[in-house]
Amino acid sequence: MKVKEMNKRKIGQRDHLTQVLQAAEKLFAKRGFYPTTIDDIAKEAKLAKGTIYLYFDSKEDLFFSAIERKLDALLSKIEKAVKEPGxxxxxxxxxxxxxxxxxEENKDFFKIMQSFSEQLREKLEKELKERVVEKQSRYIKILTRLIQRAINEGEVKPLNARKLAVILMGIVHSLTVYWVSQKERGSLCGDASLVQEVFSQGVER
Amino acid sequence: MKVKEMNKRKIGQRDHLTQVLQAAEKLFAKRGFYPTTIDDIAKEAKLAKGTIYLYFDSKEDLFFSAIERKLDALLSKIEKAVKEPGxxxxxxxxxxxxxxxxxEENKDFFKIMQSFSEQLREKLEKELKERVVEKQSRYIKILTRLIQRAINEGEVKPLNARKLAVILMGIVHSLTVYWVSQKERGSLCGDASLVQEVFSQGVER
DNA sequence: ATAAATTGTCTGACTGTTCAGTCATTATTA
DNA sequence: TAATAATGACTGAACAGTCAGACAATTTAT
Incomplete structure (x- = not known):
């Protein structure tokens, strides 16, 4: 997060920062990057446009910061769970x-994720993009390591662990897309057992 | 002589249409919808901007037409294969x-597909969108029907056929994304057996 | 056969609008 | 009072879409 004067941040300021990030997340998720204007976000956050530029250098900076914020939240949950014994x-x-x-709790958010990397290429700041790409790949790495271990323990066929991780992410992601597109949504979590069943049987030795 | 000249004119027209569609496909795939300008496409097609508006009503119309063209090609291959006995x-x-x-042969194209539905929402003409959505869902329906039959024949566990179709598409798609992101690309087709093995073992009774 | 008129195609300068980013001014806080 | 934060009118660039006219292929008239 490229916050100017980070060390001097005060409570009032942090509130505004969060307001902006939440508004950005909501609108970027709903409409995508280009059709969302800074004016829209300012209005949603109940702040003036200029205020946003106190906290972020550009629209892109805000976009990536909003993504990063959510991705951090997901990653920390995953990393915590992976540390548990088992x-x-x-x-x-x-x-x-x-x-x-x-x-299921952040159904808008994932829509940003799926498009960001391909949508903005070319134009966007390299540094900004890498911040997010790095975190995305950390997730795949965690899964790859787990699968590799399952292979070493003889529980999974000796296939390419990274490709299996990609496949697992693909399954989870496609079900999320499908779930979001449904008018009458059941529980997405309810599909966890389906994924587990199909994937584990699909790769087990 | 008369006939010859007339053909020359008509063929010229068709060529321009194809030129525009190919240029559009190339640039939309490379940069996405919003960052691609009609001027870019005109330049790539070596035509004036006005000419594009002789063939298409709007940028959106052109976008969807380019997608539709490729999707038709894929669908007809699939539908033909499904008709074969087996x-x-x-x-x-x-x-x-x-x-x-x-x-593998159209690696740029698929990037448009994955994002189009979420990228343009709101703004776009309903009719244009539906043209493409209909074709996308036809693909899922074909797969669903095949899987349902495999279930009926007792070869696949009695799970939700549509969800399994979604899962299969997700696997195929995620491997494509992964393949595209690789710097050193092997053969994507080579992964067909991996997909078949994991999916079939994963769902078989 | 040649010129003139007609038809259909193409062009790119122009227009109106949208929007990211700025900055002079105002409000708040210490 | 001075420093800091917030505001929103403003600017300039970008871009979708238009349109008056150029040009080439045909047809008609002389």
Whole structure:
């Protein structure tokens, strides 16, 4: 987060910062990057446009900061769960559950995620993009490590662990997309067992 | 002589249309909808901006037409393959192979697909959007029907066929995304057997 | 056969609007 | 009172879409 004068931040200021980030998340999620204007976000946050530029350098900076904020929240949940004792499978299953629960609670957010990397290329600041890409790949790395361990323990076929991680993410993601598109939404978390069943049976030795 | 000249004129027209569609596909795929300007497309197609508006009503119209063109090509390949005789599994496997091959040959194109529905919402003409959504869902329906048959034949566990279709699409799609992001790309088609193995084992009774 | 008129295609300068980012002014806080 | 925070009118660039006219292919008239 590129907050100017970070060290001098006060409570009033932090509130405004959060207001802006929440408004940005909401609107970017609803409409995507380009159709969302800074004026929209300012209005939603009940602040003047100029105030936003006190906290963020540009629209892109705000966009990435909003994504980063949520991604941090998801990652810390995942990382915490992975530290818990248990077998590789138990951890993989926990991860699936946490991911689906998080998406169910933040259904707008994931829409940003899926498009950001391909949508903004070219134009965007390299540094900004890398901040987010790094966190995205950390998630895949965690899953890859878990799957590799399951392979080493002989519970999973000796396939490419990274590709299996990609496949698992793909399953979880596609079900989320499907769930969001439904008019009458059931519980997304309820699909955790389906994912676990299909994936584990699909890769087990 | 008369006929010859007339043909020359008509062929010229069709060429321009194709030129525009190809340029649009290329640039929309590379940069996405908003950062691509009609001037860019005109330049790429070596035509004047006004000419594009002879063939398309708006930027959105052009965007959807470019998508539709490619989607038709993919769908007709899939539909043809599904008509071939064979078991439900053979057809599902054929579909996976065709899909991956198509993406390998049109790696830019699929990027548009994944984002279009979420990117443009709100603003876009309903009718334009529906043209594409209808075709997208036709693909899922084909897969769903195949999977349902495999369930009826007792080869697949009695789970929700549509969700399984969504899962299969998710696997194929995520591997495509992963493949595109690789610097050193191997063969995407080569992953067809991985998908088939994991999916079939994952859902079999 | 040649010129003139007609038709259909293409062009790119122009217009109106939208919007990211600025900054002089005002409000708040210490 | 001085420092800091917030405001919103303003600016300049970008861009979708238009349109008056250029140009080439055909047809008609002489």
């Amino acid at each position: 077998s590789a499978w138990q951890r993989i299953n926990a991860t699936i559950g946490i991911h689906l629960k998080f998406m | 078991s439900a599994w053979q057809r599902i496997n054929a579909t996976i192979g065709i899909h991956l091959k198509f993406m």
